[in-house]
Structures are given as structure tokens and as C-alpha cells.
Amino acid sequence: xxxxxxxxxxxxxxxxxxxxxxxxxxxxxxxxxxxxxxxxxxxxxxxxxxxxxxxxxxxxxxxxxxxxxxxxxxxxxxxxxxxxxxxxxxxxxxxxxxxxxxxxxxxxxxxxxxxx
Amino acid sequence: xxxxxxxxxxxxxxxxxxxxxxxxxxxxxxxxxxxxxxxxxxxxxxxxxxxxxxxxxxxxxxxxxxxxxxxxxxxxxxxxxxxxxxxxxxxxxxxxxxxxxxxxxxxxxxxxxxxxxxxxxxxxxxxxxxxxxxxxxxxxxxxxxxxxxxxxxxxxxxxxxxxxxxxxxxxxxxxxxxxxxxxxxxxx
Numbered sequence: 487x488x489x490x491x492x493x494x495x496x497x498x499x500x501x502x503x504x505x506x507x508x509x510x511x512x513x514x515x516x517x518x519x520x521x522x523x524x525x526x527x528x529x530x531x532x533x534x535x536x537x538x539x540x541x542x543x544x545x546x547x548x549x550x551x552x553x554x555x556x557x558x559x560x561x562x563x564x565x566x567x568x569x570x571x572x573x574x575x576x577x578x579x580x581x582x583x584x585x586x587x588x589x590x591x592x593x594x595x596x597x598x599x600x601x602x
Numbered sequence: 603x604x605x606x607x608x609x610x611x612x613x614x615x616x617x618x619x620x621x622x623x624x625x626x627x628x629x630x631x632x633x634x635x636x637x638x639x640x641x642x643x644x645x646x647x648x649x650x651x652x653x654x655x656x657x658x659x660x661x662x663x664x665x666x667x668x669x670x671x672x673x674x675x676x677x678x679x680x681x682x683x684x685x686x687x688x689x690x691x692x693x694x695x696x697x698x699x700x701x702x703x704x705x706x707x708x709x710x711x712x713x714x715x716x717x718x719x720x721x722x723x724x725x726x727x728x729x730x731x732x733x734x735x736x737x738x739x740x741x742x743x744x745x746x747x748x749x750x751x752x753x754x755x756x757x758x759x760x761x762x763x764x765x766x767x768x769x770x771x772x773x774x775x776x777x778x779x780x781x782x783x784x785x786x787x788x789x790x
Contacts, residue, residue, distance in 0.1 A: 535660075
């Protein structure tokens with residue numbers, strides 16, 4: 487089997503981290519979809535495609551981790567859907583971050599050859 | 603490309619998206635289309651061309667697929683019906699070993715109940731030749747050519763046994779499929 491091209495590997499990794507990144511960004515204040523996408527890609531170093539984030543937000547909303555509200559704050563009066571983090575989302579994020587940090591520590595130790 | 607042409611292209615894309623989301627409840631469909639329309643207008647207002655903005659989202663059917671899959675999974679998990687859970691797990695069988703193993707196991711679970719059910723139906727039609735037979739030291743479930751050559755072991759008990767076997771197969775495959783589907787489709 488040929489190794490996965492770097493772009494494809496990066497895209498798969500980005501998808502895996504996307505939910506955690508969304509919840510992290512929403513901790514500070516409500517965001518709309520495109521704003522979230524740009525923050526995650528710019529500050530989070532992920533490479534999410536435009537069409538990827540909305541189904542994820544939809545799933546997070548259905549599972550009660552985020553809530554949404556339409557607001558008309560654009561100069562041309564066009565509505566945008568804003569997402570906020572719920573109490574359940576905050577608790578899920580804490581769990582995800584704890585798991586992520588533990589995993590990252592293990593991978594770091596593996597990469598540095600510290601494990602027996 | 604002229605502005606009216608681009609506008610038509612945008613509307614056609616949104617119309618196709620609406621069609622692709624036909625399996626969803628109307629309110630959810632309207633909300634998803636409105637959100638993606640808002641996204642497209644934000645991109646276009648920021649200077650992106652309409653064809654480029656549409657291409658960045660992919661085709662309407664590609665865009666709709668994850669939503670439709672989410673709804674399909676939620677519906678199947680909510681109903682707990684074997685006939686809805688089977689295709690759900692089957693969709694993942696191309697890339698998940700547990701899904702393949704589950705389908706194989708479900709198939710095996712149904713072999714004996716289906717054989718008993720089929721023999722029961724045959725027994726209704728030809729009661730003297732259908733059943734569980736012992737002939738020459740071998741056992742056979744089904745129809746025998748010459749009933750004088752063997753002994754039928756179940757008699758009328760074949761019918762309740764077939765019903766119990768089918769019920770057990772339904773319960774076991776439902777339990778198995780639900781467990782695997784919940785793992786494959788978390789948060790549904």
C-alpha cells in the first residue's frame with residue numbers, strides 16, 4: 487500500500503481535531519460558521535474545507551454541545567447563524583482536552599524515545 | 603461571468619442542495635440551506651467569485667451527504683429496527699473491520715432461524731415430507747424425498763421452535779447492531 491499523500495494526511499488529521507477546535511473557539515464568545523472556520527484554520531493550524539464545518543456544527547448542536555441563534559448584524563442586514571457553547575459542550579471540551587493532553591504526552595514520549 | 607448569470611448559478615446550486623436534503627425535516631432543511639447561503643454571500647461579499655465560492659463547498663449532493671447520513675443514523679438508532687440498522691452498519695463495512703464482523707455474525711445468527719422458518723412454511727404445504735429428519739444416522743432440516751427412510755423428530759413443535767428461533771435472532775442481531783452502530787456513529 488502506498489503512503490497517504492501529506493495533504494490528505496493533514497486533511498484527515500484536521501477533521502479529527504475539528505470538533506475540539508470548534509468547542510475551544512466557542513469558549514470565548516459566539517461565532518458564526520465562516521468566522522469559526524477562519525479562526526480554526528488561522529489560529530488552530532488546521533486545514534478544514536468550507537463544506538466541512540457546517541455538518542460538524544449541526545452534529546454538535548443536535549447533541550446539545552452547542553446552541554445556535556440567528557442574528558442580523560451585517561451591514562446589508564443579511565442574517566447569520568451564531569453558535570454558543572452550552573454547559574454540556576463545556577464539560578465535553580474539558581474531557582476532550584484532558585484526553586488530548588494525555589495522548590499528546592504519550593506521543594511526545596514515544597517520539598523522544600523515553601518509553602521503555 | 604455576468605452578475606445575473608452568477609446569481610442564477612448561485613440559486614441553482616441552492617435549489618439542488620434543497621433537493622439533496624429532501625430526506626430531512628422541512629425546518630432543518632430550510633435552516634441548513636439558509637446557513638450555507640449566508641456563508642456563500644459572506645464569501646462573495648469578501649471578494650470571492652461565485653464559481654469559486656460554490657466550488658469551495660463542493661457539489662450540492664456532496665454538501666448534503668453528511669447531513670443526510672447524520673439523520674439516517676439518528677433515525678435508525680432511534681428506531682432500533684434491525685432492517686434500518688443493517689444498512690447503517692453496512693455503509694461502514696468498507697472501512698471498518700467491526701462493521702464487517704457484525705454483518706457476518708448477523709448472517710450466521712440468521713442461518714438456523716431462517717432454515718426453521720422455511721421448513722415450517724414447507725410443512726404447512728407438505729406436512730408429511732417437511733421437518734427435522736434423522737435418516738441413516740444423519741440429521742436433515744427440510745424436505746425428504748422418501749419419508750419412509752427416516753424419522754421426523756419435531757412434529758408440530760417445529761412451528762413454535764421456528765418462532766422462538768426467529769425472535770431470538772431478531773433480539774440478538776438488534777443488540778449487536780445497536781452496540782456497533784452506537785460506536786460507529788457517536789453523538790447521534
